Amino acid sequence: xxxxxxxxxxxxxxxxxxxxxxxxxxxxxxxxxxxxxxxxxxxxxxxxxxxxxxxxxxxxxxxxxxxxxxxxxxxxxxxxxxxxxxxxxxxxxxxxxxxxxxxxxxxxxxxxxxxxxxxxxxxxxxxxxxxxxxxxxxx
Numbered sequence: 001x002x003x004x005x006x007x008x009x010x011x012x013x014x015x016x017x018x019x020x021x022x023x024x025x026x027x028x029x030x031x032x033x034x035x036x037x038x039x040x041x042x043x044x045x046x047x048x049x050x051x052x053x054x055x056x057x058x059x060x061x062x063x064x065x066x067x068x069x070x071x072x073x074x075x076x077x078x079x080x081x082x083x084x085x086x087x088x089x090x091x092x093x094x095x096x097x098x099x100x101x102x103x104x105x106x107x108x109x110x111x112x113x114x115x116x117x118x119x120x121x122x123x124x125x126x127x128x129x130x131x132x133x134x135x136x137x138x139x
Contacts, residue, residue, distance in 0.1 A: 042077045046084075050074065054084055059093055059114045065107045 011019075043050065054074050061069065070081040085105050088094050093114075094107040 040075075042071065042075050042080075044077055044080065046076070046080065050076075055088070058084075058088055059109050059117070061109070063108050064097070065094060065109070067105055 046054075054070075057073070058065065058070070061073065065085065067078055067081045067085065070076070070084060071078055074081070074084075076084070082105060085094065085107060089096070089107060093110055095110045097106045097108045100106070
């Protein structure tokens with residue numbers, strides 16, 4: 001109940017109506033600030049450049065590769081991240097980490113494949129300068 005008028009003072013009908021109308025005009029208190037999370041503008045399709053980027057960066061991501069890490073790093077949506085993980089697992093770049101669940105993909109980098117790629121890149125880099133050297137011209 002609200003405040004009762006003191007003894008001897010009674011409110012008139014006009015005063016009661018005026019007080020009621022003022023209460024309805026007041027805004028209700030908001031309990032939360034209502035902060036909204038920013039919408040992510042993740043890609044739904046892969047173009048050739050983003051595929052190449054994922055292909056080169058995925059083996060460097062570290063020990064734990066999940067749908068959420070791929071989605072955050074490469075700005076793709078979840079279904080596309082799952083497809084990428086499955087694709088690179090079939091290619092042999094990723095191996096499952098432990099027992100798999102259909103709800104969560106947890107993979108790690110295949111160290112053998114990454115080491116072979118690094119060795120091939122080093123061999124190609126070592127081969128290039130030798131091919132470019134020319135024999136000195138004879139006079």
